[in-house]
Amino acid sequence: MQIPEDLYYTQEHEWVRMEGRLARVGITDFAQKKLGEVVYLELPEVGKRVRQLSEPKTPDMELGVVESIKAVSVIYSPLSGTVREVNRELASKPELVNSDPYGRGWICVLEPENLEAELRNLLAPPSYAELLRKLER
Amino acid sequence: MTNPYVPNPPSVRAEMLKELGLEDVEKLFSDIPPECRFAGLSFPPKSEPELLRFFGEVLSKNRPVLCFMGGGVWPHHSPPHIRHLTGLPGFRTSYTPYQPELNQGVLQALFEYQSLVAELVGLEVVNASMYDWATAVGEAALMCFRLTRARKFLVPEFMGPERYSTLLNYARGPGMEVVRIAQHPRTGQLDLGALEAELEGAAGVYLENPSFLGFLETQVEEISSLVHRTGALLVVGVNPISLGLLRPPGDYGADLVVGEGQPLGLPMAFGGLSLGIFACRKELVRQMPGRLIGMTRDAEGRRAFCMVLQTREQHIRRERATSNICTNETLCAIAAAIYLSTLGSRGLRRVAELCASNARYLMRGMESLGLKVLFDAPHFNEFAVSCPLPAGELNRRLLEFGIVGGRPLKGDFPRLGESLLFCTTEAHSKEDLDRLLGALGECVR
Numbered sequence: 001m002q003i004p005e006d007l008y009y010t011q012e013h014e015w016v017r018m019e020g021r022l023a024r025v026g027i028t029d030f031a032q033k034k035l036g037e038v039v040y041l042e043l044p045e046v047g048k049r050v051r052q053l054s055e056p057k058t059p060d061m062e063l064g065v066v067e068s069i070k071a072v073s074v075i076y077s078p079l080s081g082t083v084r085e086v087n088r089e090l091a092s093k094p095e096l097v098n099s100d101p102y103g104r105g106w107i108c109v110l111e112p113e114n115l116e117a118e119l120r121n122l123l124a125p126p127s128y129a130e131l132l133r134k135l136e137r
Numbered sequence: 138m139t140n141p142y143v144p145n146p147p148s149v150r151a152e153m154l155k156e157l158g159l160e161d162v163e164k165l166f167s168d169i170p171p172e173c174r175f176a177g178l179s180f181p182p183k184s185e186p187e188l189l190r191f192f193g194e195v196l197s198k199n200r201p202v203l204c205f206m207g208g209g210v211w212p213h214h215s216p217p218h219i220r221h222l223t224g225l226p227g228f229r230t231s232y233t234p235y236q237p238e239l240n241q242g243v244l245q246a247l248f249e250y251q252s253l254v255a256e257l258v259g260l261e262v263v264n265a266s267m268y269d270w271a272t273a274v275g276e277a278a279l280m281c282f283r284l285t286r287a288r289k290f291l292v293p294e295f296m297g298p299e300r301y302s303t304l305l306n307y308a309r310g311p312g313m314e315v316v317r318i319a320q321h322p323r324t325g326q327l328d329l330g331a332l333e334a335e336l337e338g339a340a341g342v343y344l345e346n347p348s349f350l351g352f353l354e355t356q357v358e359e360i361s362s363l364v365h366r367t368g369a370l371l372v373v374g375v376n377p378i379s380l381g382l383l384r385p386p387g388d389y390g391a392d393l394v395v396g397e398g399q400p401l402g403l404p405m406a407f408g409g410l411s412l413g414i415f416a417c418r419k420e421l422v423r424q425m426p427g428r429l430i431g432m433t434r435d436a437e438g439r440r441a442f443c444m445v446l447q448t449r450e451q452h453i454r455r456e457r458a459t460s461n462i463c464t465n466e467t468l469c470a471i472a473a474a475i476y477l478s479t480l481g482s483r484g485l486r487r488v489a490e491l492c493a494s495n496a497r498y499l500m501r502g503m504e505s506l507g508l509k510v511l512f513d514a515p516h517f518n519e520f521a522v523s524c525p526l527p528a529g530e531l532n533r534r535l536l537e538f539g540i541v542g543g544r545p546l547k548g549d550f551p552r553l554g555e556s557l558l559f560c561t562t563e564a565h566s567k568e569d570l571d572r573l574l575g576a577l578g579e580c581v582r
Contacts, residue, residue: 074457
């Protein structure tokens with residue numbers, strides 16, 4: 001199971017990579033393995049505003065939906081902000097989410113609104129690894 | 138453990154009630170208002186021979202009638218081989234027959250249904266059916282909303298009343314507004330100016346062709362280009378038999394096609410046995426409601442059929458599903474597939490021609506009796522005429538001649554006044570048509 005050291009993670013298995021003041025978002029290696037073969041993604045519109053994932057979950061925390069041959073799962077937003085870019089390549093090649101979840105399988109790029117405060121709510125790699133150990137037990 | 142197919146014996150029921158802390162099973166139903174409860178039959182117990190005799194006597198009071206009433210369910214001929222084939226236990230008694238390991242026959246029959254209807258309507262994808270035309274229209278409106286996020290749905294003034302009422306129920310959930318577009322009082326053609334004025338912010342535009350009142354919409358190309366200019370979707374409702382003669386809606390730009398499959402070999406059965414036809418363009422399939430059967434290969438490379446794109450559906454997508462109806466009309470869809478495949482394209486064309494030419498014969502005949510045909514337009518197999526006496530009274534007199542007359546229209550469309558919607562099909566011979574005209578002549582004299 002890959003858990004790159006330079007990323008932040010959520011309880012719902014999204015990852016965030018900071019690129020200057022923008023945040024690139026995807027789903028983790030664990031998530032893609034659990035879903036199995038990804039066949040379709042509903043991606044957000046560029047310009048959509050989202051809130052950081054928290055409980056209780058509401059529709060304004062959703063970035064989209066990832067669909068595999070056996071399941072459907074919501075992609076939650078790891079940060080509050082505005083969608084600036086989405087990965088158009090996934091429309092014709094959804095399998096990139098499986099083959100390269102931290103690379104070409106990225107979902108979208110966000111412009112965060114409240115970055116410093118919200119980063120504290122995300123998991124660092126060791127904490128995410130710990131979460132996966134619990135889930136796998 | 139008790140047998141799962143045999144009701145629980147009293148001892149087990151008593152145990153269950155004890156576990157639930159109830160004295161009486163009736164307590165479980167205490168939330169249902171008494172007036173909604175079934176009080177039981179006031180029918181003395183009878184033996185089987187007595188029952189058969191009783192029902193035989195009741196049924197013997199029926200007399201054969203000649204039916205000219207359509208308006209939602211139509212008196213087409215259902216060839217006997219359909220009843221025979223759909224009576225095969227593998228078809229008739231199967232419930233949710235979707236396991237590919239066990240149900241290749243049913244799955245293939247549904248796949249054939251989808252393929253035949255796709256060819257008929259001119260669109261790539263057809264689902265395994267909805268309940269009826271009305272629910273298919275409701276689902277179509279919701280699908281337009283999901284695809285466009287717009288909340289306005291435009292429908293023709295003379296839309297089928299039951300379909301309109303069902304559509305309003307569906308529209309309530311997402312808060313959609315249903316707007317009626319005027320149709321020309323003499324020709325029935327859609328008022329394009331009125332349509333254009335309402336198009337801003339519309340999710341979809343719904344056409345019925347043939348219309349509920351039987352006339353055809355001739356401006357389909359103009360309507361299609363107007364609708365698509367604003368990004369709305371075009372939904373066309375059809376009687377599938379008419380497509381034996383008319384252009385498939387997919388040819389003139391329909392994004393979705395809905396319709397009633399009952400004319401495809403299903404009896405009228407006091408209002409249906411209905412079969413909701415639902416078709417869409419391939420690009421829209423992710424937002425389509427209902428079950429879809431696909432063709433694939435099994436592990437050994439043999440042709441096989443199974444459900445596909447189930448992730449749209451309730452059992453997987455839960456509240457995000459494309460519809461909260463997971464069921465369909467499998468047996469009726471199989472009947473329609475048998476009907477279409479035994480008629481073939483020439484047979485279907487012949488049936489459609491008979492419907493249209495019979496209607497023309499009746500319209501001319503009624504006009505020569507002094508009855509007024511309400512719309513000056515090409516018609517398929519139904520048409521509206523104004524009555525010189527109250528429509529209900531005219532129907533009562535026709536019944537004395539053993540004839541079921543048309544559907545009265547005034548209640549649903551007050552503007553049309555005392556009028557009847559007559560229907561004819563390939564099941565009517567020239568003698569039948571003349572019998573109706575003769576009886577009408579007597580009634581209006």
